[in-house]
Amino acid sequence: MHPTPAGRFLLLGFFGLLALPYFSVVTIADSGSNCRCIFGDSCWPSASDFSKLAKQVSQPLLKPLPPASPCYPLSRPSGDCEATKRLWTDPSWRANQSGAMQSANFETFVFGNDTTSACFINTTLAIPCGQGSVPVVGIDARNDADVQAAVKFAAAHNLRVVVKGNGHDLSGRSTARGSFVIWTHHMKNITFDALFTPTGAPRSEAGAQAITLGAGVQWQEAYDAVNARSRVLVGGLSPGGTVGAAGGWVLGGGHSVLSPTFGLGVDNVLQFTVVTSNGTRLTANMHRNPDLFFALRGGGGGTYGVVTSVTYKTHPNLPLISAVFSATPSGSQTSGVLQTLLTDLMKAMPGLSDAGWGGTAFVAPDATGNVGLSGSFVLFNGTMARANQSTSPFFSTVTSLASEVTFTTSLTPFDSFHAWYTAMSAQEASVAGTNGALGSWLLPRDVIENHSEHVAETLLPLTGLVMGLYAGGAVAQVDPDTMGLNPAWRTALLHTIFATGWVEGTPVNVIDGLFDQVRQNMTALRSLAPDSGAYFNEASLVEPDPLKAFFGDHRATLKAIKHIYDPIDMFVVPEGIGSDDFDDALICKL
Template sequence: MKAALLAIGVLAATTSANAKFCRCQPDQRCWPSDDSWARLNSSTDGNLVKVTPYALPCHDPTFNEAECTIAKTNSNSSSYRSSDPGALQWSNWEAWPEKDEQCYIETSKTTPCKQGRIPLFSVKAQEAKHIQEAVNFAAKHNLKLVIKNTGHDFVGRSSAPNSLQIFTHEMKEISILDDFVPTAPKNKRAPPGIKAVTLGAGVQLHEMYSYLGSRGLMVVGGTANTVGITGGYIQGGGHSLLGWLHGMASDNALEFHVVLADGSLVVANDYQNSDLFFALRGGGGGSFGVVVSATVKAHPDYPTVVATINYTTPIGAPYWDGVDALQKHILEINDKGGTGFYGLVPNTPISDSQTVSLMILSATFVNQTDTKAIEDLLAPVKSEIKDAIGLEPYFDVTALPSLSTYYSALLGENDTTGLQIRFASRLISRDLFKSGNHNKLTKAVSSLRYGPGDAIVGAIVAGGQVSENRDIESGLNPAWRDALVHVIAAHWMSPEMTFDQQKALEANITNVEVPLLKSLEPGKMGAYMNEADADETDFQESFWGDNYPRLREIKALRDPYDLFIVRKGVGSEDWDDSGLCRV
């Protein structure tokens, strides 16, 4: 295996200054022969498959009415899409605009279906050995490598053109450990054991919450059914409703088992491979290796109080006055243990002829049971919103026996995906709210462009222990320690939009909206890489701040020939947008 990596390194080093070093393409002599692919299939116990776009059966000349009906029926099902190597949760990342290639379920069957960014082959890994075989094969043949857990990614890291995919979806092991002790070399003493949970690479949040909730346990996790916890979620940091009590998901990681670029399977924790442990806790998914499993701290499945405030107004000034009245109290809510989300949908069509503006706050108070105290806390918020909009907002406070009960009710059976979406986002500091400048944030978000259904999400997922954990050494963006709210502007894209029209929308996000959000706190804060502008221009600073140089050094040491390159990941500045050629 080292010989294969050395060959790539020699090729890269000896390429002339006027030529590019590129991954091997299907039309080149370096592309693996049928016999080579057959050997990979054999070495992975028959788990190699050819991959086709999800919507292929809905297009000529391969149109199949029965298969197309199944595809259309399940097109917006996050669970169904997560189980298909040829599908992503957000279908704009299935297309390859630079080559005018797409295969959307919504377009007519006469529209040609092209492969786009969907990998050509996939190893449906069942165990670490299968991942090792795929990594070795990609290194030997100089192939573009892609890791897909669920495809729940907003910046295009789960796909790449003409690539080999490692599909970890079926690695579903969950183990509860009453007395977990990190693996340590003989010359190092590990700490006393603690309650922990080991999660396989394919475990999704809804599976984890169901399993742990039935056992009275919980871990720091996100708020979506089909996010894979060990993948980009925890490796990117992972914000959570539990953050106020226990910090980021990456703060709670105890150990990883990970396959590296040389094909080795190693353990990374505080006691061995500590550089990898640093990088895998916030350095970004898919950049340092393929995580086989992660062990994280276990917590009780706490009782939870959930408070809801919402209102609907005609489009206009009173709506934003109500938003400002809410944002005035965000700091106070968080200081009392409140986490959660508020959603702003200023352009909400409710009929063919009527459009309204909608605001929804869902505040979660974990490990609290006193509904009267929460009602008293939020009574001024409700009152000031009423004064601002001239209407009585809906208000409810409900006590639930456990956080898993809330997740079950909130998430339901499926997320609605299979759509096209792009984000602008920014972390907003506690200081901005403390200084009374919430109105600056209101003014900024009110000036953005809103198509039908476009939304602002204010994620109240910082403060508390997220801030208190600032002494933890990890790859996490240090801005999280000063943040209070993660603000996301979500823009929907129609499949009927041309690539040029999509490009114009994306350019507005990158060149107008992100700079506007940055201007709220110049030279401060950053963005959350998992929910950011996919074309962030200074992503190194925005996603990692002062941690980037160290992450870059770890990347160079652990993956010297850049086998693991993802869009806007560590080291990706040396590659084109698809990770196919050095630039």
């Protein structure tokens, strides 16, 4: 079975029978009043039109190229192919290119007849370098005025628009074939305010120590900035710290190892600035445009406008304790022992959450190929005594399996979150430049408490299993109806993910089989808590009812808000609010 049409458009790693040359065009639909204009359509702006735009923005117009293009000298501009191959999996190298995505499969495009436009780093496949799903033109935004000019231009010409920061996008939402890109990567302004008061707030409202981050600021930059002020903020983790701190991460919710202590990213936002589809720059907070503020906090990125800055409250940069463990079955009954380990970890999770721990556990092969259970957690502002007491239930169980398990553990104090983050980042392995897809589901606390063994049995067969203790604690204390975030976060304890991947050139039937397995795994995972939901930023692209899965009961409210601030539906992303009004390619309205 082939992926659904939407999946075929999005899950872009397929190897076709024929690759199209650079800039060859097969229009998905004739662009009329009901369709967006994409490159190759007769409605595409002229050179004169683009020349006028170029005079309105601060930087030369972008002409994004697929990152592998230097390895195709006969059809592409010259470049250093050896350097490209060496840096292929470097997330910073990818983030600095307007045409690169962190997941390489989203740089390619598969047509309805299974032909592929792509630019593969593996040149031995003998497939010409095509533009794929890389946008053909756009702006390098450096300020709000640049964004406003771009939005007005796109509206005037009815263009298919994508908004991109750093390319950390596990659903391909910041790129699209034949599109016009608003690249916010270089919007790097950082402002610290010791007494920030939201615009329009009454004078009686107490100010907070806050940091305002431009849309292109990455977490490494944000962490360095707040650490210099002896503060900390809730943020993401990734190799190189290249995830955007004021883009899709927070607009989808934004989880963190600090979330059990301080809440999710959206729980810490004080204010947004955003450019809407009519080119107006708005401030959104509890006092100005509160409905837009509701939507931007978890209602999905690339949907309501172009966010140009986010203001977060910060917190004292207190010490923390790191807990790292690894348990690998070494006896003959490895599957049974692994089942016992995972069951006991599930039983321990509610207590770890109550104690304040946040972090991630994995079921994956170790360096020798043996599958084991490992984890990395942090206890913010905790004592070593509390750390030992709260981890002992699980560690004691593992110790009792000493004859069947190779087990290591450590509890290490750090002076600050920044010190821990720096140490952890140095150990993170990059998956940038690879091809893959995932599935995920939020598991409620009561399911884990009452059905630990069944949860473990369901999770264990999933490949690339990641279990994030990012909920509970402060996350559970927020009224779910105060923002657009999926309400399932407020009753969840774990964010569970599984993943699959493939190499360039993998045949269509093999890829189809991988996505069939994703569907089967999602059916099993969803059965644990059918009324829960999934995290918009890290979820399956073959969800049968994505809007319900990602936004729950807030989806109707979010759509009404979108109609107010984006009445022309300029901003539409796969499986986002409003996507159900368009065809699978998000080009023509239904």
